[in-house]
Amino acid sequence: MPDYPFADSFDLEAAFAEVSEYWSPKVVAQVNDQYVKIAKVRGQLVWHDHAHEDELFFVVRGHLKIQYEGGRVVDLPAGSMHVVRRGTLHNPVADEECWLVLIEPVQTKHTGDVDSPLTKTIEEQLSGTR
Numbered sequence: 001m002p003d004y005p006f007a008d009s010f011d012l013e014a015a016f017a018e019v020s021e022y023w024s025p026k027v028v029a030q031v032n033d034q035y036v037k038i039a040k041v042r043g044q045l046v047w048h049d050h051a052h053e054d055e056l057f058f059v060v061r062g063h064l065k066i067q068y069e070g071g072r073v074v075d076l077p078a079g080s081m082h083v084v085r086r087g088t089l090h091n092p093v094a095d096e097e098c099w100l101v102l103i104e105p106v107q108t109k110h111t112g113d114v115d116s117p118l119t120k121t122i123e124e125q126l127s128g129t130r
Helices: 012-017 122-126
Strands: 026-031 034-044 055-061 063-068 073-077 081-084 090-105
Touching (some): 012 034
Antiparallel strands (some): 026 034, 034 090
16 A cells, blocks of 8 residues: 555645645645645736646636637636646636635646746655645
8 A cells, every 4th residue: 555645635725725826736635646726816926838748727716717829828826727738738817716625646847847936846745735
């Protein structure tokens, strides 16, 4: 049996209460080779893609827009889920504070190969979560 460094269960509201910085995902669980991350977001992240990984967004609170190359925009109110397919250029945007759960492979880089002031390493995403 694998030894995961995360609790089998946790209070999602309490976990979000620990998040104070926008666009700074925190790993809260691991399911096989996928991390479950939570994040509070506001404004926009950066245009980027993940060449080899799909990414699932679940909006817990607020409203998120995912902008795609070519002008397509996906609107996601609270309770919505959306999968961004690997290799797809996208930009998440939230006009007001939005709470997200993200599910993505453990090797997924926060902003793909784009480096921005908002980019967080996996070590930063894991800090304080064990």
